[in-house]
Amino acid sequence: MDNKFAKNEKDFIRVYEEKGYVSNFHIEKGKLINNKTKIEYNPEDVYIVAENRYEGMSNPSDMSILYVIETNKDEKGTFLMAYGPTADLGVAEFFNKIPEANVSNKENINK
Structure with a gap:
């Protein structure tokens, strides 16, 4: 899908949802947990296939990262x-523990 009009995180999330990335997660006690299925994942069970960083348009210190x-x-x-x-240090710590071998850019829509 063409994403040239994507302006912010929500736009990118919609594009990824159309590509089948529909699960939502949260971090609790060092685990990534699917909000719907309640399945828990350790860092080695997770693969980052794309990431996109954003700065706030009105305040550049409002920064976020979208992990796919x-x-x-x-x-x-x-x-x-x-x-x-x-940044929430517990969340950042979880993503920092994901093995480098599990990180790629294969699904990045900005390629």
């Missing part, structure tokens, strides 16, 4: 995280 993820149980979804001074 797949799991070892074939769940596909997105996770939007603040980064920079407003």
Whole structure:
């Protein structure tokens, strides 16, 4: 899908949802948890297949990153995280623990 009109995180999330990345997740006690299925994942169970960083248009310190993820149980979804001074350290720590071998850019819509 052509994303040249995508302006912010919500626009990118919609594009990824159309590509099948529909699961939503949260981090709790060092685990990534699917909001619907309640399946829990350790960092080694998660694959980042794209990431997109954003700065706020009115305030550049409003920064976020959209992770496009797949799991070892074939769940596909997105996770939007603040980064920079407003980052949740527990969430950032989880994503930092994902093995480098599990990180690619194969699904990045900005290629």
